[in-house]
Amino acid sequence: MTIEVRVPTILRTYTAGEKSVTGEGASLRALIDDLEANHPGIKERLVEGEEKPELRRFVNVYVNDEDVRFTGGLDTELSDGDQVVVLPAVAGG
Amino acid sequence: MLTIDQATYDALVAHAKRDQPDEACGVVAGPEGSDRPERHVPMVNAAGSPTFYEFDSTELLTLYKDMWDRDEEPVVIYHSHTATEAYPSRTDIGLANEPGAHYVLVSTREHGGAEGPVDFRSFRIVDGEVTEEEVTVVDHLPARSPA
Numbered sequence: 001m002t003i004e005v006r007v008p009t010i011l012r013t014y015t016a017g018e019k020s021v022t023g024e025g026a027s028l029r030a031l032i033d034d035l036e037a038n039h040p041g042i043k044e045r046l047v048e049g050e051e052k053p054e055l056r057r058f059v060n061v062y063v064n065d066e067d068v069r070f071t072g073g074l075d076t077e078l079s080d081g082d083q084v085v086v087l088p089a090v091a092g093g
Numbered sequence: 094m095l096t097i098d099q100a101t102y103d104a105l106v107a108h109a110k111r112d113q114p115d116e117a118c119g120v121v122a123g124p125e126g127s128d129r130p131e132r133h134v135p136m137v138n139a140a141g142s143p144t145f146y147e148f149d150s151t152e153l154l155t156l157y158k159d160m161w162d163r164d165e166e167p168v169v170i171y172h173s174h175t176a177t178e179a180y181p182s183r184t185d186i187g188l189a190n191e192p193g194a195h196y197v198l199v200s201t202r203e204h205g206g207a208e209g210p211v212d213f214r215s216f217r218i219v220d221g222e223v224t225e226e227e228v229t230v231v232d233h234l235p236a237r238s239p240a
Contacts, residue, residue, distance in 0.1 A: 009191065060150050069150070087157055090148040090190070091184075092145070092172060
């Protein structure tokens with residue numbers, strides 16, 4: 001099971017400059033753990049919370065163009081060939 | 094230094110005035126690595142607030158996919174301040190995630206949505222550090238150098 005993950009510029013320090021990487025996992029939570037194994041440090045930039053990590057407020061993740069906030073957050077299920085895009089929110093005050 | 098053409102400059106200012114009293118936001122995209130702000134894309138402020146802005150998440154994805162298809166990047170990321178100076182707030186600095194972009198602030202505090210001059214300033218925000226840069230407004234961007 002292979003899932004393509006599009007990495008934003010700001011996180012490419014963790015992927016040796018690669019714009020996209022592949023990972024595995026039956027859920028977004030599992031995929032992020034798999035990414036962390038290959039790209040240490042990336043998880044902390046995506047999720048927060050010790051017990052049960054959740055997506056950071058200003059990080060957007062899309063699975064096949066759907067914002068995961070509307071599909072179960074980190075528990076969103078993944079299938080082979082899914083496309084995941086990570087985009088930091090563009091926000092401020 | 095940010096070099097921007099008059100028509101795009103005017104469009105950013107008009108957007109800031111139009112969205113009063115809320116903050117306006119958007120990008121000017123350009124070819125990757127060119128530092129040319131060519132394509133103005135006004136965005137919806139999903140926060141709909143006079144003190145906060147956030148690109149709508151669906152629009153954000155569409156914007157980035159369009160830019161990837163065109164080999165573009167966000168050359169300028171802009172938003173307005175409606176009651177404070179055109180300088181990045183602490184929140185702006187904490188959430189700045191495009192180290193290559195020119196962060197443009199337009200302050201409408203003096204005249205609001207009415208006619209009249211605005212403050213238009215540009216900054217680099219890298220690792221929490223803010224550096225102001227000169228803004229040069231030209232009639233038209235110079236011709237693209239041959240690839």
